[in-house]
Amino acid sequence: MPSNNPHSKALNQTNTAGEKQITSLEVLLHRMMNRIRQSLELPAILSITVAEIRGFLETDRVKIYRFDTDGSGEVVAESVDQERLPSLLGQHFPAQDIPQEVRELFLLARQRSIVDVATQQIGLSPGPEADEFIELKNDMRFRSVDPCHVEYLTSMGVQSSLVVPILHCQQLWGLLVSHHSLPRQVTERELQVVQLVADQLSIAIAQSTLLEQSRLQAQQEATINRVAKLLHSMTQMQVQQALELTVSALQGAGGRVCIIPQNPGEKAQLFTTGKQPDTRQGRQGGKRGKRGQGRRLGGRLGGVINSSSFPTPHTPLEEYPSWREWLRMETTVVEESPVWVVNDLYQAALQSDLAQAFLKSGIRTLLILRLQYRQQILGYLSIFRNEIDIETIWARRPDRDDERHLSPIKSFEVWRELKRGQVQEWKATEIELAQALASHFAMAIHQYQLYQQVNALNANLQCDIEERKQAEKKICALNAELEQRVQERTAELRRANRRLLEEINERERALRDRKQTQASLERLSRQSELILNSAGEGIYGLNCQGKITFVNPAAARMLGYGVKELINLFMHEVVKHSRPDGVRYFLEDNPIYATLQNGTVQHVTDDIFYRRDGSKFPVEYVSTPIRETKKNCWCCSYF
Numbered sequence: 001m002p003s004n005n006p007h008s009k010a011l012n013q014t015n016t017a018g019e020k021q022i023t024s025l026e027v028l029l030h031r032m033m034n035r036i037r038q039s040l041e042l043p044a045i046l047s048i049t050v051a052e053i054r055g056f057l058e059t060d061r062v063k064i065y066r067f068d069t070d071g072s073g074e075v076v077a078e079s080v081d082q083e084r085l086p087s088l089l090g091q092h093f094p095a096q097d098i099p100q101e102v103r104e105l106f107l108l109a110r111q112r113s114i115v116d117v118a119t120q121q122i123g124l125s126p127g128p129e130a131d132e133f134i135e136l137k138n139d140m141r142f143r144s145v146d147p148c149h150v151e152y153l154t155s156m157g158v159q160s161s162l163v164v165p166i167l168h169c170q171q172l173w174g175l176l177v178s179h180h181s182l183p184r185q186v187t188e189r190e191l192q193v194v195q196l197v198a199d200q201l202s203i204a205i206a207q208s209t210l211l212e213q214s215r216l217q218a219q220q221e222a223t224i225n226r227v228a229k230l231l232h233s234m235t236q237m238q239v240q241q242a243l244e245l246t247v248s249a250l251q252g253a254g255g256r257v258c259i260i261p262q263n264p265g266e267k268a269q270l271f272t273t274g275k276q277p278d279t280r281q282g283r284q285g286g287k288r289g290k291r292g293q294g295r296r297l298g299g300r301l302g303g304v305i306n307s308s309s310f311p312t313p314h315t316p317l318e319e320y321p322s323w324r325e326w327l328r329m330e331t332t333v334v335e336e337s338p339v340w341v342v343n344d345l346y347q348a349a350l351q352s353d354l355a356q357a358f359l360k361s362g363i364r365t366l367l368i369l370r371l372q373y374r375q376q377i378l379g380y381l382s383i384f385r386n387e388i389d390i391e392t393i394w395a396r397r398p399d400r401d402d403e404r405h406l407s408p409i410k411s412f413e414v415w416r417e418l419k420r421g422q423v424q425e426w427k428a429t430e431i432e433l434a435q436a437l438a439s440h441f442a443m444a445i446h447q448y449q450l451y452q453q454v455n456a457l458n459a460n461l462q463c464d465i466e467e468r469k470q471a472e473k474k475i476c477a478l479n480a481e482l483e484q485r486v487q488e489r490t491a492e493l494r495r496a497n498r499r500l501l502e503e504i505n506e507r508e509r510a511l512r513d514r515k516q517t518q519a520s521l522e523r524l525s526r527q528s529e530l531i532l533n534s535a536g537e538g539i540y541g542l543n544c545q546g547k548i549t550f551v552n553p554a555a556a557r558m559l560g561y562g563v564k565e566l567i568n569l570f571m572h573e574v575v576k577h578s579r580p581d582g583v584r585y586f587l588e589d590n591p592i593y594a595t596l597q598n599g600t601v602q603h604v605t606d607d608i609f610y611r612r613d614g615s616k617f618p619v620e621y622v623s624t625p626i627r628e629t630k631k632n633c634w635c636c637s638y639f
Contacts, residue, residue, distance in 0.1 A: 046077030071095030106165040231444035258318040277357040338370030369438040373446040560612030
């Protein structure tokens with residue numbers, strides 16, 4: 001019979017309400033798990049998770065925060081209720097916002113935190129799988145929250161928060177965070193549900209990671225098959241096309257395959273695409289190779305090379321002694337594996353001239369693989385990458401002067417940071433793909449060289465047969481050609497004799513004309529000398545430097561010198577040229593110097609010249625310019 005006790009009725013009602021709540025939570029959790037498992041794509045899984053958690057908690061914002069390797073992080077998924085709190089999707093937060101010791105507690109203790117800004121209390125609770133050596137109780141422990149953290153949340157418009165760690169492969173992958181703009185209590189049951197979702201999310205992340213790895217592996221295998229098909233073609237080895245596909249698959253800015261010679265007298269073969277190191281002195285490099293264009297330094301590699309290569313006199317970089325010495329000294333990625341990785345040329349122990357050859361072209365990272373078949377070294381495969389610019393959207397501008405958050409953060413204004421000239425490091429999967437592709441290049445080159453040797457032997461045999469067949473024809477042709485050359489040579493000699501006679505006659509005429517001209521010049525020179533010597537005025541000439549080039553006896557006599565003594569002396573110093581008041585001219589103010597500089601005629605009276613014995617006499621002189629060219633000016637003066 002049913003009991004009429006009121007206490008029993010209340011207890012039954014409480015039990016019934018509790019059972020309904022448990023059933024409701026189980027249904028909700030089951031629905032959330034099913035939605036998460038509907039997709040293997042990580043972005044979709046994260047978006048579903050934040051939407052379900054926000055609907056369950058009925059908070060203003062739920063986000064998933066993913067850590068980077070440097071401790072900073074990014075909001076990779078978010079659900080916001082009617083824009084009550086601003087969106088943080090895609091924004092980064094510096095590592096100092098979640099210090100290292102806090103991240104360690106998230107990882108080691110699986111610590112969950114609940115912050116109530118209104119009461120300035122923070123509740124800490126270890127996860128169900130926390131390590132035993134972490135001395136934390138199994139229940140929620142509350143204490144006063146740090147004032148800086150209160151200011152931090154207040155600046156974000158948050159009054160209560162819930163943080164649950166997300167783990168992947170025993171590492172702290174990220175955080176599942178719930179924010180609310182009003183004070184809110186989080187029940188133990190809600191915390192358990194969110195923890196279960198976080199655990200399921202860790203499993204989903206692992207499955208999504210495996211899917212990405214499988215896709216990457218399938219993509220790499222497809223690339224290897226395409227390159228192998230180009231290299232192992234039955235008709236020809238398409239090195240250029242295989243190189244372009246390899247560079248594209250490895251996300252390079254350029255690349256090259258150098259096939260080193262195997263026999264004396266042969267030259268290296270070089271195929272390039274994209275950006276290349278500039279080994280030319282004093283010239284700008286970095287030119288991009290056109291599609292289908294290789295550089296051939298010698299020899300021939302299949303029919304493809306006929307139309308896509310061009311000869312060059314330059315030695316390839318791979319044959320530089322300094323380059324080979326650097327590879328011998330540089331550490332490889334794997335011991336005894338001929339693979340060299342240079343993630344940053346500025347940090348490499350490469351000679352400056354070789355490093356500059358790459359840096360001038362904008363190349364910053366290198367991946368070099370030696371092409372080797374068994375013990376035979378066939379060449380090198382090199383892949384280049386440019387330096388890049390990285391833009392990061394920060395939720396706030398980091399305070400470099402307060403990296404430990406000693407002062408409260410009061411602003412969350414979005415800040416875009418652009419880092420220029422950053423390196424693109426090589427990943428382990430990319431290096432493995434490059435090694436697989438290099439093995440196909442080496443095998444194909446070795447097979448092709450064997451094929452070439454067989455073809456060369458067959459070609460030599462065929463040539464011998466053809467030479468014997470054509471021997472008699474060549475002899476007849478040579479006899480006819482010889483007769484023709486004799487006739488042509490005879491005609492050439494006759495024409496040469498006629499030209500020689502004409503040249504002899506022309507030279508004789510020129511010689512007679514020269515003698516006549518020389519006689520005229522000598523006669524004019526004698527006449528000029530007689531005129532100068534007979535003139536009563538002093539006459540002298542100056543070159544552009546102001547030195548005496550000629551002087552007549554009258555001028556030398558008035559100055560108290562011999563004619564030969566004055567030649568090549570500075571006239572300004574000889575005569576101590578002075579003004580009428582006896583003040584000596586500076587060289588720049590000398591009228592005769594003005595004639596040399598400006599090409600103007602100067603007529604001056606009452607200036608003073610000094611003789612050799614120191615006596616002076618007034619002079620009247622005229623200075624006239626004589627121009628040989630537009631720039632060189634002489635002058636002739638008489639007094």
